[in-house]
Amino acid sequence: MTTATHVQPGVRELVTFRVGDQDFCIDIMMVREIRGWSPATILPHAPKYVLGVINLRGSVVPIVDLSARLGLGPSVPDDRHVIVIAVIGTQATGFLVSAVADIIAVDASEVQPTPDVTSEATRNFIEGVIVTRERMLRVLDIQTVLPKVAETAEAS
Amino acid sequence: MSTANDIRQTFFQECDELLEALDDGLSEIDDGIADATFSIDTVNAVFRAVHSIKGGAAAFGLDALVHFAHQFETVLDAMRSGQLQATEEGMKICHRAADHLNDLVAAGRENRELDAGSGPDIAARLAGLVAMPESAPAPTPPVSGEGGFGFAPLSLDLGAITQDSGQTTFVIAFRPHRALYASGNDTALILRELDEMGVLTVEVATEGLPDFDAIEAGEAYLSWTLRLVTEESEGAVRDVFEFVEGMCDLQIEAVADAPAGAEIPLPAAPETPVAAPVGAPPAPPPAPAQSRDKPAEAEGPKATVRVNLDLVDRLINMVGELVINQAVLTQCVKDAGLLDRGDLSTSLAEFRNLARDIQESVMAIRAQSVKPLFQRMARIVREAAELSGKETEFVTEGEATEVDKTIIERLVDPLTHMIRNAVDHGLESPQDRLAAGKPATGRVTLSAAHRSGRVLIEVSDDGAGINRPKVFQIAVEKGLIPPESQLKDAEIDNLLFMPGFSTASQVSNLSGRGVGMDVVRSAIQKLGGRVSIQSQRGKGTTMSISLPLTLAVLDGMVVDVAGQTMVVPITAIVETLRPKPEDIHALGADNLVVSVRNKLVPVIDLGVVFGHRGAPASISDMVVLLVESDSHTSWALAVDQIFDQRQVVIKGLESNYGHVPGVAAATILGDGNIALIIDPEETAHRSGAAIDPGELALLDEV
Structure with a gap:
């Protein structure tokens, strides 16, 4: 899915949000909905960045603490936090973020490749960056930040 | 029957x-x-x-x-x-x-x-x-003389016509509905296409046309009677109308060759929605004058609809939501202190009953009788009897018992295996039977019955029963058990379910490849069922499968595990007890056992296993759920308290996340929160490995 948006020429619409003190964005087509934080049911044996599962109108949806996942330290979720529900393929996952900023439309050509930083994790998670007048937006590669448990479960 | x-x-x-x-x-x-x-x-x-x-x-x-x-x-x-x-x-x-x-x-x-x-x-x-x-x-094919004409659109003469002159005359009554024009089709094009196929005579019926002022542009007022003489088949003619099917009244009839230009006979009376005045509501659906539609109509008592299973499943899901939502609503009303209002509580009670009724009806859609399954098994018995040279009588009981469709489908393989085993291993050869004073013909019985909210399926034979010394000896030979083991009869019987066990000294065509019963057992377990075996020497063997009625809901005990609400399937629970402090004994560094009627059962603190608390709590303050696996191993699951016992809707975790060790699925509670449903056996097995929750997380770093 992410690759499909790469090759598409023209304008991409992105949802921007804050994680810690950094700005990120993902393709709007992946976002099913945005909702407030509500306590999740803890999943045993889950990676630390998986906060648990919530009931999204009858579906059991896991919640990923994006801050912890990106190595920015675990968040302490409260009412101000927001969950971005993203659908990747058929799989729905919620991402806990500090706040959702806005929706922007950028030309695909404005997305610059990720600078060659040393951290491999950063390079994996970030698909590219967009520099606007006042800030830098990191385009998140949502595929790579999914909890790995799901993938191994599918493979086995 | x-x-x-x-x-x-x-x-x-x-x-x-x-x-x-x-x-x-x-x-x-x-x-x-x-x-x-x-x-x-x-x-x-x-x-x-x-x-x-x-x-x-x-x-x-x-x-x-x-x-x-x-x-x-x-x-x-x-x-x-x-x-x-x-x-x-x-x-x-x-x-x-x-x-x-x-x-x-x-x-x-x-x-x-x-x-x-x-x-x-x-x-x-x-x-x-x-x-x-x-x-x-x-x-x-032999045809009864009178059967023909009114029944099928094609007269019997057709064959002759096609073969003799190559020309058929079709009378086509065609009355477009409004929808035909609305979907962008054009009658002129259809007529033109027909014209290309042969000689076409067109007659239009304009009597339906209202006064010019009253004409509504989108309405269909005209109908046509077409007469086509062509070499093409009826199918080809019908194909012309393919795209407007369902959007018009259409009747195509082949007629014996009549002189062209003669009075055009209208199609036979019983099937003439076409002849109805155009102004009348287009009541009867377009008669698809195909003979194969007739049998369906003729079927009175057993009218069924084929529905995509996904649709049914979606319906079941939504009804599950409805039931949950009803519980949430009741809770809200209660919290708001409005439950005292008579009319409100009456309505809520009605709502609850309706929701239950709907749920049960929807579940019933998925339920099917086991009869087709049993019929298939009859064939298996015949084949197995033939191959093994044993005279076998097959008896079924309780064929009308209804079970969830998925369960029936997944029962085919395990049941096939059990039936083959019953014939191949269970029954003796005719000579041996006669020698043992039994009739030469063996008997295999397959029965199904509802028992306390579950389905019990039994496969029994009247054969020699399990040869326990032989089973024991083989298990020792295969290294499955140490030779000095002291096993009870039931334990020996259960050796049959161990992987890699096969008693037949010769591998037969039918069974005995050693992949048998353990596969059967795991297949049944996956369905939330249990298999057990009873055998009496010389009298026969009975294998019992106990299954849930559906895979969509289960009866669960809602428990508190260190502040987290979890659900334990009732089927796994043998009993619940609050152990006295003197019944609890430490074994080794951090293992506890509880003595239940002089049997020592290992205690598993669910709070620790699932990482909800670091150190084990005092067991004497807790409630213990005694669970038993199909291999008759017992564990005592310690929980903080028992909240409730109720039916819960099963929600998979796999689709959005993946398998969680020790957790079978999830469910949604009355308050809208999610509770995890425990897989007791997996939990017990994993607790031995002392899993550190952080360990997985470490492996998981990118």
Whole structure:
């Protein structure tokens, strides 16, 4: 899915949000909905960045603490936090973020490749960056930040 | 109910599947025909489907069906071997042939002769495809004289007409609905297309037209009576109307050649929605004048609808939501202190009852009787008896018992294996039976019954019973148990379920490959069931499968595990108890056992296993759920308290996340929160490994 948006020429619409003190964005087509934080049911044996599962109108949806996942330290979720529900393929996952900023439309050509930083994790998670007048937006590669448990479960 | 009749029914059920496969295959070939991308496997599958129908039909003496299937098969065989190229024209004939096959099957199902209809025509055209000597007028299936005319749109004369002059006269009554124009179709184009097929006479009925002022632009007022003399088949004529099907009243009838220009006969009276005044509401749906639609109408008592299972599942999901939502609503009303208002609480109670009723009805949609499954097993018994040379009588009980469709489907393999085992290993040879004073014919009984919200399926034989010393010896030889083991009878019986166990000293064709019973057991366990075995030396063996009625809900005990609400399936729980401090003993560094009626059972603190608390809490303050696996191992699951016992809707975790060790699924509680459903056996096995939750997280770093 992410690759499909790469090759598409023209304008991409992105949802921007804050994680810690950094700005990120993902393709709007992946976002099913945005909702407030509500306590999740803890999943045993889950990676630390998986906060648990919530009931999204009858579906059991896991919640990923994006801050912890990106190595920015675990968040302490409260009412101000927001969950971005993203659908990747058929799989729905919620991402806990500090706040959702806005929706922007950028030309695909404005997305610059990720600078060659040393951290491999950063390079994996970030698909590219967009520099606007006042800030830098990191385009998140949502595929790579999914909890790995799901993938191994599918493979086995 | 005679057995023969049951088998017959099974055959027709299989026919339905085969016909469906046939249709799918043909469509697949259609799709790939332009660039020849369809695979030979598809052709093979189509061929097999027709061949299977033919084979079955021969067994039931359905000669017309056999004959036609054979002709069809010949064509497909030629296509399969590459002698015949699949062409669009050819495929059309194949589709028609498939339809006709459908008709023949339907006719066979109802024990009646199908009037020839377009049969001979299709048969001839099939034969034409392969240019076989059979292309002489195909033998018409016997036709009762009066059966024909009013029934099928094609008169019996058709064959003769087609073959003699090559010309058929069709009278087409065509009345478009409003929807036809609304969807962008144009009657003029249809008429033009028909005109190209032969000599077309068009007559338009304008009496439906209102005054000019009253005309509504989108309405359909006109109808046509067309007379077409053509060399094309009815199918080709019908194809012209393919895109407007359902959007018009259409009747196509082949008539004996009448002088052109003569009074155009209107179609026979019983089937003339067309003749209705145009102003009248278009009440009867367009009569698809195909003979195969008739049998469906004729079926009175057993009217069924084929529905995509996904739709049913979605419905079940939504009803599950409704039940949950109802619980949430009740909770809200209660919290708001409004429950005292009589009318409100009455309405809520009604709502609850309705929601339950709907849930039960929807579940019933998925429920099916085990009869078809049992019928299949009858065949397995016959085959197994033949191969092993044992006379076997097969008895079924409780065939009407209804179980969830998925469970029935997944029971086929394990049950097949158990039945084969019963015949192959359970029953003795006729000589041995006579020597033991039993009748030479062995008996295998398959029974189903509802028992306390579950289904009990039993396979029993009246054979020699389990030879326990032999079983024990084999288990020792295979290194499954140490030779000095002291085992009770039931424990020895359960050795049969161990992986890699097989008692037959010679590997037979039927069973005894050593992959048997453990596979059966794991298949049953996956369905939330249990298998047990009882055997009496010389009297026989009974295997019992206990299964839940559905996979959508389960009865669970809602418990508190260190502040987290979790659900333990009731089926696993043998008893619940609050142990006295003196019954709890430490064993080793950090293991506890609890003594239950002098039996020591290891204690598993669920809070620790699931990482909800670091250090074990004091067991004496907790409630212990005694659970037992099918291998009769017991564990005591310690929980903080028991909240409730109720039916919960099962929600999978796999689709959005993945498998969580020790957790079978999730459910949604009355307050809208999620609770995890514990898999007791997996939990117990994992607790031994002392899993550190952080360990997985470490492995998981990118």
